[in-house]
Amino acid sequence: xxxxxxxxxxxxxxxxxxxxxxxxxxxxxxxxxxxxxxxxxxxxxxxxxxxxxxxxxxxxxxxxxxxxxxxxxxxxxxxxxxxxxxxxxxxxxxxxxxxxxxxxxxxxxxxxxxxxxxxxxxxxxxxxxxxxxxxxxxxxxxxxxxxxxxxxxxxxxxxxxxxxxxxxxxxxxxxxxxxxxxxxxxxxxxxxxxxxxxxxxxxxxxxxxxxxxxxxxxxxxxxxxxxxxxxxxxxxxxxxxxxxxxxxxxxxxxxx
Numbered sequence: 001x002x003x004x005x006x007x008x009x010x011x012x013x014x015x016x017x018x019x020x021x022x023x024x025x026x027x028x029x030x031x032x033x034x035x036x037x038x039x040x041x042x043x044x045x046x047x048x049x050x051x052x053x054x055x056x057x058x059x060x061x062x063x064x065x066x067x068x069x070x071x072x073x074x075x076x077x078x079x080x081x082x083x084x085x086x087x088x089x090x091x092x093x094x095x096x097x098x099x100x101x102x103x104x105x106x107x108x109x110x111x112x113x114x115x116x117x118x119x120x121x122x123x124x125x126x127x128x129x130x131x132x133x134x135x136x137x138x139x140x141x142x143x144x145x146x147x148x149x150x151x152x153x154x155x156x157x158x159x160x161x162x163x164x165x166x167x168x169x170x171x172x173x174x175x176x177x178x179x180x181x182x183x184x185x186x187x188x189x190x191x192x193x194x195x196x197x198x199x200x201x202x203x204x205x206x207x208x209x210x211x212x213x214x215x216x217x218x219x220x221x222x223x224x225x226x227x228x229x230x231x232x233x234x235x236x237x238x239x240x241x242x243x244x245x246x247x248x249x250x251x252x253x254x255x256x
Contacts, residue, residue, distance in 0.1 A: 011214060011217050011228075013217035013218055014226045014228055015033050015037055016222070017030070017053060022057065022058070023059070030049065031147075034228070041152040041228075042230070044232065045154070045156045045230050047148070047158050048210060048211055048218075048226070048229065049160055049226050050218065050225040051133060051134060051161060052121070055131050055134050056131065060135070061131050064089070064128050072091065082103065089132070090105050090107060093133070095107075105118075111177065111243075115162075138178045138180065141178040141180035142158075155181060157181035158179070158180045160243065161174045161215070162175060167255070174214060176246060179241060182206075182240060183239060184206065184241045184245050185245055187202075188202040204235070207246060
């Protein structure tokens with residue numbers, strides 16, 4: 001009997017990195033982890049890297065004492081049992097506060113991301129410190145890709161990921177905030193499905209889907225910040241892009 005026509009995707013959590021500090025050569029540490037895995041790197045591979053290690057390497061781990069709370073931050077923190085310095089950090093990282101209610105601060109960042117606390121995170125950070133998002137996650141992805149390409153002689157895709165909540169859904173998922181070397185969106189518009197129907201609106205956020213799959217082998221508590229995805233085949237011929245392509249433009253935002 002003939003073998004069935006199968007699609008397969010491997011998602012592999014790479015060996016943990018050493019503690020990343022400001023100024024570290026993150027691409028070298030990732031390359032060393034790839035070597036330690038024995039898997040090597042081949043064309044078509046995609047590496048998903050948590051933003052936390054990128055931010056640490058780029059000096060975005062900041063002492064809470066650097067933030068003098070404003071009256072707004074102090075009032076909100078007192079009302080909801082928060083650290084006023086962390087609230088102030090989120091307010092300073094925000095370009096726009098979308099909602100500030102019931103102990104939850106939703107804000108828009110300079111990147112256009114709308115997320116809790118403007119991406120300011122205290123998990124997996126040193127005591128009395130918070131981790132801010134990378135200044136330019138797409139540039140960070142591009143630099144890691146360039147360094148790994150020189151080291152391994154192949155051209156991988158890179159996704160910088162973070163965990164976001166979702167409107168009307170419980171739980172958080174990993175999403176792509178920085179992308180280099182792959183199409184972040186698969187655009188099916190203009191193609192015809194099996195029933196002969198021409199698709200008009202279908203655009204799949206494949207970089208987000210890959211980032212979410214990677215979290216399943218990274219795990220929040222295992223200090224495993226890099227995952228290797230092997231066997232991914234782009235479903236369409238959409239061009240390479242960046243994480244910025246995943247941000248909804250303001251004119252299409254029904255819930256400003």
